[in-house]
Amino acid sequence: MGSALITGLHRSGNHTVTACDLDPDALEAVADYVDHTTTDVAEAAEADVVVVAVKPDIVGAVLDDLELSPEQTLVSIAAGVSTDYVAARTDANVARIMPNLAAETGNMAAAVTGDDVPDEVRTLLDDVGEFAEVDESQMDIATAVNGSGPAFVFYLIQAMKEAGIDGGLEPDDAETLAAQTFKGAAETVLRSNEDLDDLIDAVCSPNGTTIEGMEVLWDSTANEDVAAAVNAAEERSAELAAEFSDE
Incomplete structure (x- = not known):
């Protein structure tokens, strides 16, 4: 998720980005999309907006190494980690976002929450897609809808692609038609x-091709199955949040 956000910001051309990671392979992977790479957390912490893009279980350790001022903004994209958890460990203004992989192409859907989301965060998100400001209590469902959602959409695109192949289309043609149809819709x-x-x-x-296909979907449990997938992702996000609220 972090590399996708970096790539999207690079594409926009509106930001100076420094990537910080202790893993040299991780830095090499994003080197072409940032202005500077470093393993020094103190150097990365000089930015106006500091984005913490790590696994939830190491957020606390990362925050312990970050010394930020109230004039700075810390943006967390760790699933299940509440703004209260982050705010208790930094002097910076805190915003929590849940982006998705489409940030890479500037087509991201993101949810953002915080007591005072600054305009610079809104500008950052605008440059890589669309976003909605939600309450902290809604972040679990937002994580499921837009954070996990791309995987669900990929699954549906694959299903349409395979139907096209079964009907005689070449695989590349079927994938292009299915993916572009989702994009256009x-x-x-x-x-x-x-x-x-x-x-x-x-x-x-009336009496056309689409209505015949829709009758199959309306008679199926497809909508219930998609909702169940979203609900399962939401429940997992809530479980992650509970682990941090207990600390």
């Missing part, structure tokens, strides 16, 4: 003032 949702049911109806001509 998503962009239509974001740009349209119509609700989703109306958009479905707009594609479903």
